[in-house]
Amino acid sequence: xxxxxxxxxxxxxxDEELWxxxxxxxVCLGAIYVFAFQLYSGPGAGDGSRRNEMLAFQVLFRDLxxxxxxxxxxxxxxxxxxxxxxxxxxxxxxxESLAEMGVPPFAPDVLDRSSLVWERRQEGLVTEFVGVPARxxxxxxxxxxxxxPEPRGGEDPSTAGVDEEHRLLPDGKxxxxxxxxxxxxPLGPGLIAEPALQGWRQxxxxxxxxxxxxx
Numbered sequence: 001x002x003x004x005x006x007x008x009x010x011x012x013x014x015d016e017e018l019w020x021x022x023x024x025x026x027v028c029l030g031a032i033y034v035f036a037f038q039l040y041s042g043p044g045a046g047d048g049s050r051r052n053e054m055l056a057f058q059v060l061f062r063d064l065x066x067x068x069x070x071x072x073x074x075x076x077x078x079x080x081x082x083x084x085x086x087x088x089x090x091x092x093x094x095x096e097s098l099a100e101m102g103v104p105p106f107a108p109d110v111l112d113r114s115s116l117v118w119e120r121r122q123e124g125l126v127t128e129f130v131g132v133p134a135r136x137x138x139x140x141x142x143x144x145x146x147x148x149p150e151p152r153g154g155e156d157p158s159t160a161g162v163d164e165e166h167r168l169l170p171d172g173k174x175x176x177x178x179x180x181x182x183x184x185x186p187l188g189p190g191l192i193a194e195p196a197l198q199g200w201r202q203x204x205x206x207x208x209x210x211x212x213x214x215x
Contacts, residue, residue, distance in 0.1 A: 053207055057196040059181075061205045068140065068181065071116070071131075072203050074104035075144055075179055079167075082129075087170040092127050092146075095120050105131060105142075114139035123191050125150065130192070133184060143180040143192060143200060149173055164205060179203045 054060060061072055081103045085093040095118045098106040106118050106129075116131035129144040162168050167175045180192075180200040192198060 058202045078103050078105055140181040140183050145178050147176040
């Protein structure tokens, strides 16, 4: 009996595994926000009683200690510069290049008591900037997570708009951007694909329900 066996090149197999991982990430994020929407649409949604509520994995910026607020501000500032470079060069800058330009939080900062060490992790459409304390301390690690849209499809800039979790590149691509913190734990290599399920807390300036209401 003659059998036909299809041999898949290793590169193709790796691409398939990557898309499976990204697909799982999209499903996870979608489920989280569907859950949030259902809560928001339930009893009491229209009386403003949930305007300051957060999901279990979220924390408001104003509730963070002063040092962590400072790191969050520097992360948002640093991301804006990274976005500018991404828009002009077509690729994300390295942590080293950002540090050389003096961009916070990647550049050395004498006021940073935990001496965060930053690295860029990138795979497919996901880019992460991860900052880990250089020495033993109870200070948290931090994460900037950027999700680019798929080449075909993705969120429509005209409908999603630019808000706390979205940034628009000059070429019209709408990026999903979130900021996270986690108390010191050993971090393995590779992407932190599902931070909400791995003990990370998303830092927000406003409640997600306020963002829904604004739309």
